[in-house]
Amino acid sequence: MALLEIRNVVRRFGDFTAVDGVSMSIEQGEFFTLLGPSGCGKTTLLRMIAGFDSPQSGEMRLDGQDLISIPPEKRPIHTVFQSYALFPHMTVAENIAFPLKMRKVPKEEIRQRVSDSLEDVRLADRGGRYPNELSGGQRQRVALARALVNRPRLLLLDEPLAALDMKLREQMRLELINLQKEIGVTFIYVTHDQTEALTLSHRIAVMNGGRVEQLDEPSKIYDSPKNRFVAAFIGTCNLVEAQVVAADGEKMILEIKGLGEVAARNPGASVGETGTLALRPEKIRLGAHLVPELDENHFRGKVRDFLYMGDVTVYIVEVGEGEHIEALLPNSAAGRPRIFAAGDPVDIAWRYDAGSFLNG
């Protein structure tokens, strides 16, 4: 049985539907992420799981028990708020002791567990400080420690790293992964940062407009997006209008206006169908002269523009009649920020199964 079972949950505000029939089941010990653009209903869904809001229809069960009828303070679910919501009038230790006090844990045990918890988040020497005397990263860790100290069944995290700078964010990601592995508490993590979602999660639910667009492992989400929205939202992607002209088992042929025919993996489309070919820039080979390999689509084009990104350079290559394809090359050679300049003639090539045909 899944730890948390959500079925057809709907939440409307007036005539606006913030969460529109969401279903998902989350397993014990999972690091589950809700990913989606601003306003897609992530926080609303999370608040319903925490109990601060309730759905107009649908079901939520924790360990098979109905959750909706239980008030938030009775749910074995804790939240790490985006603003951390640390109590400013309590020391770090008092903040962490708070949930234990609410559960009437004996004083001696509270003391022990708070000090263990402070060790876990490497704040043993900060127990007597007040939240306003801590750095952003430290506050973040206090919020985590406080939410985890009495081992909830489920921890909800609403963009917990959004307020931190990039370096700290990367470091905290690693800490989060380790912490979650160590204590085995199930995490539901909300973010609109796709890198964060991809690095942290066991599974990701990509949301848009109150609906789940795709629910899968990170690599599936990235490599086999189910539709145009997911493909465009996660990473960068070439999205080209295409029509199926031949489909045969594993392979099919697509007609792309201005470019011609390309081979692609057949997801079970039928001839005549139109859709989008999604092609990741890093899956495209780029060179001055490429020898075509077996099962490759091969085009000759011209560099229109390039974006230097430090580790890689993205080249925008014009192929066929005005079709633009992005491809990237790592800047592995020292002192050479780019290999091609605008106007250079180049070859691009990709295996037929490098992209996905999306008819959604």
Next chain:
Amino acid sequence: MGKNLGKWLISGPPVLYLVVFFVIPTLIMVLASFRYPGEYGGLAPIMRHDASGAHINLTLESYQEYFSDFIYSWLFLKTLAYAVITTFFCLVMAYPLALLIAKSARKYRDLLVLLVILPFWSNFLIRIYAWMIILGPQSVFSQLLNGFLGLFGIDPVRLLFTPFAVVVCLIYVQLPFMVLPLYANLEKHDPALLDAAQDLGANGWQRFWRVTFPLSLPGIYAGIALVFIPVLGIFAVPDILGGTRGIMIGNLIKQEFLEARDWPFGSALSIVLTVSAMIIVGLAALAARRRVGRDV
């Protein structure tokens, strides 16, 4: 250098104002409390000339008088008691009101605050006289109360010209001064803190006592100071509603200046009052500092 000059130019006028209208008068009053009363009121000259030459004409007599008769200290303690009772009831009544306003929808808040300060728009004395009517023996309130007491065979009580009338009116007059600082504090509370507390297992009662209340302590202290201190010196309310049993130290001070024409004794009473108030408030602030820890 130029920066300092600017600072002085900006803060100069208010500092000057305070010196001229607060510091100097206070010093004059301190001095007055050590002088002899003049023969026809006012103050006797500081220098006295007689056969043996000039003497400085200062005395501790006024203070001696204060401490020689317990009635003054008793009046002072009674005033303190009125102030404590008034402050207590203001706090108990203002807190839920301030909380209600702070929690109501943003668009209604200003209106509700306006209603709280609405009484300020009418004259202070008129508002006190209104209580004479409310508490008078012929008032609906008195009649209902006495009718009710009569059912149990209790003799009718008089409300007007009693300490009760004074305290009720003091509470009425001072209530907005408690509501406003409390509201200003409560309105700033981050609602996420209450969500967090609830999320971590706190029920409504615990959320109030462990989050809302401790965070509102600065507002409570401000409200207490704003209610308590003015009540110590007030004389209009007991003058109008208190009769003889309801008088406060403020009445006595006023009397010394205007009727008895003993300025030195009036000044000494004022100084005792001011110093006591400062000590009380200082001790309270010290205790408060230790409790609040830190803000935000």
